Amino acid sequence: MIDSELTKRYDVVVVGGGPAGIGAAVAAARSGAHTALLERGGILGGMMTSGYVQPILGAVAPGSFYDEVVALLSKGHEHLPPVVTRNGREVQIDVEEAKARLLRVVYESGVEIHLQTPVVDVVMEGERIAGVVAGTAMGPCTFLAGVVIDATGDGFVAARAGAEFEIGRSQDGRCQPTTIEFTIDHLDPDRAITCFGGSDPVTLPNGKKYSELCKEAAARGELPENVTIVRLHGTCYPGERNVNATQANGFDILSARGLVDAELLLRGQIDQIVAFLRKNVPGYENCRVKVTGSALGVRETRRITGIDRVEDVDVETGTRRKDVVVHNAWFLIDIHNPAGGGQAEKHSQPAKPYDIPYGALVPRTVTGLYTAGRCISGTHRAHASYRVMAICLATGQAAGTAAALCARENLLPHELDYHLVQEALLRQGCTLFDPA
Numbered sequence: 001m002i003d004s005e006l007t008k009r010y011d012v013v014v015v016g017g018g019p020a021g022i023g024a025a026v027a028a029a030r031s032g033a034h035t036a037l038l039e040r041g042g043i044l045g046g047m048m049t050s051g052y053v054q055p056i057l058g059a060v061a062p063g064s065f066y067d068e069v070v071a072l073l074s075k076g077h078e079h080l081p082p083v084v085t086r087n088g089r090e091v092q093i094d095v096e097e098a099k100a101r102l103l104r105v106v107y108e109s110g111v112e113i114h115l116q117t118p119v120v121d122v123v124m125e126g127e128r129i130a131g132v133v134a135g136t137a138m139g140p141c142t143f144l145a146g147v148v149i150d151a152t153g154d155g156f157v158a159a160r161a162g163a164e165f166e167i168g169r170s171q172d173g174r175c176q177p178t179t180i181e182f183t184i185d186h187l188d189p190d191r192a193i194t195c196f197g198g199s200d201p202v203t204l205p206n207g208k209k210y211s212e213l214c215k216e217a218a219a220r221g222e223l224p225e226n227v228t229i230v231r232l233h234g235t236c237y238p239g240e241r242n243v244n245a246t247q248a249n250g251f252d253i254l255s256a257r258g259l260v261d262a263e264l265l266l267r268g269q270i271d272q273i274v275a276f277l278r279k280n281v282p283g284y285e286n287c288r289v290k291v292t293g294s295a296l297g298v299r300e301t302r303r304i305t306g307i308d309r310v311e312d313v314d315v316e317t318g319t320r321r322k323d324v325v326v327h328n329a330w331f332l333i334d335i336h337n338p339a340g341g342g343q344a345e346k347h348s349q350p351a352k353p354y355d356i357p358y359g360a361l362v363p364r365t366v367t368g369l370y371t372a373g374r375c376i377s378g379t380h381r382a383h384a385s386y387r388v389m390a391i392c393l394a395t396g397q398a399a400g401t402a403a404a405l406c407a408r409e410n411l412l413p414h415e416l417d418y419h420l421v422q423e424a425l426l427r428q429g430c431t432l433f434d435p436a
């Protein structure tokens with residue numbers, strides 16, 4: 001229902017159209033809620049599209065929206081051999097296809113999509129968030145909601161509403177570095193290696209470990225400061241690689257100045273990294289930049305404090321939670337060094353498939369709000385696992401499902417019985433519990 005041109009009313013408003021926001025909006029709409037998705041950029045997909053981040057990493061228990069997205073984005077690429085590394089299953093996607101396919105799946109679920117609609121403020125009724133204010137082509141517009149979902153990655157909505165949050169690691173507040181990913185083509189597909197990270201044992205034809213080659217080039221100053229490994233992910237096409245290597249440490253990317261400074265630094269690193277590849281890596285002699293991410297790749301900012309949180313021990317030991325809403329979430333504890341090159345803990349550390357509890361999506365100090373994706377409640381180390389896209393899609397689905405229930409039952413998130421969320425997720429096909 002439209003109250004006026006500049007005030008609209010919904011059951012659920014999702015802010016941010018990345019993996020988490022897409023999962024949330026689709027789940028809410030399919031659950032029967034009148035749902036709007038507000039995205040500040042011109043496309044959906046978040047880091048997956050505007051950041052040119054691929055492959056999709058991580059895992060969750062079968063039957064979730066992640067499986068649907070994998071099937072959707074794998075269409076036409078079924079012939080590709082499955083890629084499994086220390087990172088687990090790597091789902092390679094064509095980012096350009098993803099832009100169109102994700103938009104369509106969200107549209108067809110009945111979500112009202114608002115692109116180029118940055119949310120700039122919140123509407124509060126005491127401690128309850130009652131809506132958000134966004135810039136639109138018509139001018140500022142108020143989107144009122146029964147429940148708002150913050151899927152901005154940065155926890156912008158929650159912070160603006162006054163929610164408590166943490167940033168970075170506990171000892172100094174430093175966050176993981178930012179990166180601009182880019183795709184190169186014109187490789188010799190018969191000779192060009194791939195490399196998933198510093199612990200990849202891949203060797204060059206002369207027997208040298210590629211990771212050693214990178215370290216030596218870094219020591220010689222041939223690579224940008226703090227770049228000690230040039231990750232080369234396969235794409236859907238043999239003569240291409242997605243390069244995850246540029247690195248900016250220590251910028252406050254929640255400030256305008258920090259954002260631009262990081263962007264300037266990272267864009268300046270791309271030519272140097274390409275020159276390193278052309279000179280040193282067989283099969284890369286003629287590589288050229290095909291495309292770069294149009295949005296800065298931000299790994300870590302705010303983690304909104306919830307009524308519960310994902311703890312280090314959960315990720316390390318695979319804890320089961322009675323109020324589980326994402327089961328068997330799995331990815332390594334992958335902390336890109338906040339204060340130097342490589343990994344903060346030498347290598348990414350092992351994790352065991354763990355549960356994400358309902359309470360990690362429910363902010364402690366603001367109500368009417370869920371979080372989804374990388375801004376949910378967890379420790380710095382746990383975040384380094386659940387931040388990957390498979391798990392963000394699934395926390396989005398859980399938040400969207402819960403928000404639709406709140407709207408239907410006229411309840412606030414902290415009043416909702418998590419059993420109802422679990423029942424709804426099970427009906428959607430999600431697996432939430434181990435076999436008896």
Ligand SMILES: Cc1cc2nc3c(=O)[nH]c(=O)nc-3n(C[C@H](O)[C@H](O)[C@H](O)COP(=O)(O)OP(=O)(O)OC[C@H]3O[C@@H](n4cnc5c(N)ncnc54)[C@H](O)[C@@H]3O)c2cc1C
Nearest residue numbers: 016018019020040046047057119153179297298373374389
């Ligand atoms: C360099 C890099 C490499 C990575 N590599 C991988 C990888 O290989 N595989 C993997 O699975 N994961 C990878 N990740 C992690 C993963 O991409 C992100 O953690 C994940 O995309 C987070 O999902 P999200 O939906 O929470 O946030 P995002 O993907 O960041 O999406 C948030 C969305 O919210 C929008 N938004 C923000 N603020 C507002 C606002 N005020 N109003 C409206 N819209 C707003 C943004 O424009 C964006 O579209 C990588 C991350 C980075 C940065």
